[in-house]
Amino acid sequence: MSAAVSPGRAMTGKSGRSGSKPKRHYGTHIFLTAMAVMWLIPLVWAVFTALRPIASTNEHGYFSLAGDFNFDNFIQAWSQGGFAKYLWNSVIICVPAVLLVLFFASMMAFAVSRVSWKFNVTLLIMFTAGNLLPPQVLAAPLFEMAKHFQVPYSFSDSGNMLNTYIIVIAVNMAFQMGFCTFVLSNYMKALSADLTEAALVDGAGIWRQYREIIMPLCRPAFAALATLEVIFIYNDFFWPLLFIQSGDRLPVTTAINNLQGEFLNNYNLLAAGAVITVIPTLIVYLLLQRQFVAGLTLGSSKG
């Protein structure tokens, strides 16, 4: 896949073509502007609704500019809607899942790309294919496995793995691992063999080759994948829906679905909740845009 994104070219875009005078593309601009406006309308509408107290919209209607604009809905969603809790739950799930997935995927990728071994391709196929399955295919057995896996009540109040963060983290990790392994193994394959050969001559074992030579060189790939995985797992709706039954343990992406029922007839509050849910992804995107986009284009096997 990385072959598709031929490295050298990406840079030539600006300098290479600047010789010719820029043409004027009026038609293109009109079309793109129209599309961009259509693209933004749902988002702008959500923000607009969120900024208006329900009292103003009840009085003036949703389609008006009259009345107050303030952050009351956000404050209410944060304090009464429990968004502080839901966002924290998202953190509890996201951080360990991303760290574990990168840790395991990097080891696996190292083994299949830097060491010649009979089952390399077979294993890589298994990992890649697993990532492409629809999650619903695995839902029933995973749910029953979690339900029938007995643990002490001191460990989980359900007496099994349901309703715990651990099962959500584990399944998210397993599901994302194929993708990360695929991307990292492509990256590691492109690193010169001389690097590890030289280390071998110096008597470095496998672990040192992995830890001290390959890992530091993969930093750009890790940055891209970490950014991407944070967003993927933060955005994951399905696994918490399947495994977590107590509403107050849900991460924010899944919890917002419940709020739809709770905030019935208060669309302003629902809109504020939606906007709050967008904010973390927006921050990640603005800070780490390059990494995020690089990750998506390189690992375009992701569905």
Added chain:
Amino acid sequence: MSATARDLVPPESRAPSGAPAKQVRSGKVRRLSKRDKAVLSLMVGIPTLIQLVFIWLPTVMSVGLSFTRWNGLALGDIRPAGADNYQYISQDYPPFWPAIQHNMLWLAFLALVATPLGLLLAVLLDQQIRGSRIYQSIFFTPVMLSLALIGIIWQLFYQRDNGLLNFLLGTSGTQQAVDWFGDSSINIWAAMIAATWRHAGYVMLLYLAGLKGVDPSLKEAAAIDGANAAQTFFRVVFPAMRPINIVIVVITIIESLRAFDVVYVINRGTNGLELLSALVIQNLVGEGQVIGVGSALAVVLLVISLVPIVFYVSRTFGKEKRS
């Protein structure tokens, strides 16, 4: 936003650009000590075990459970049921065929509307036009959002009485006002448009990277031969992006099979929004769990998904295996 692919090429291989990765692979680590072998088997063993336990074992169990009757309670209650579940879903389960149709419609819509739209945006933005980056950022924004959230945001837009769309159409508050997500004859279209919002941006991003990878001399050669812009694109540039095209085909098919979050947020996949993935879940959660029926539906979904998966995997790894 565009010049990023370069960053993900390891520094060593950057200088002689495009140095084939294959050459490098021939370098093998020959002398493995006992300790190295132990380390390696752990490095391979743990991730493989995780993958087997959480992905492939459940997949096999889904197939197994689809031939049983079980309410999901005691393991001892599992009874063999032969092909009864399959017979039931295909003959006596009303939402099944609508779900198959909706999944196909979803695929057709993504393939014929969303993906070409993404390609068009990429082609337009690939010309050096002013503000290209701003446009890109706008079209890309929904790609960061979860499909569940997209369902909510569009709900605000589509509502019958207070939604913006009916207001813009001038029908808000009147008899003609359409309940876009509630009316079973049109809600699938409304949901597919919401999904397009995200899919087109994703496709645009991938094609922007793909277009940058096309050798400009190809275009120049075509221009010298007298090809116009459309001919150059369809006969030269588009075929040159073959690897990206394959990825896009696979992503489009897989996305249409995975479509779940949007419809589940709207109405749990009922009343005009039946999709295979949603039916699987309806049969697993809540009261009256019918694991066998849910698993049979999951197996149908699995078998369909295997088509693009096998296609993609054989494309990607086919060469490596032969060499």
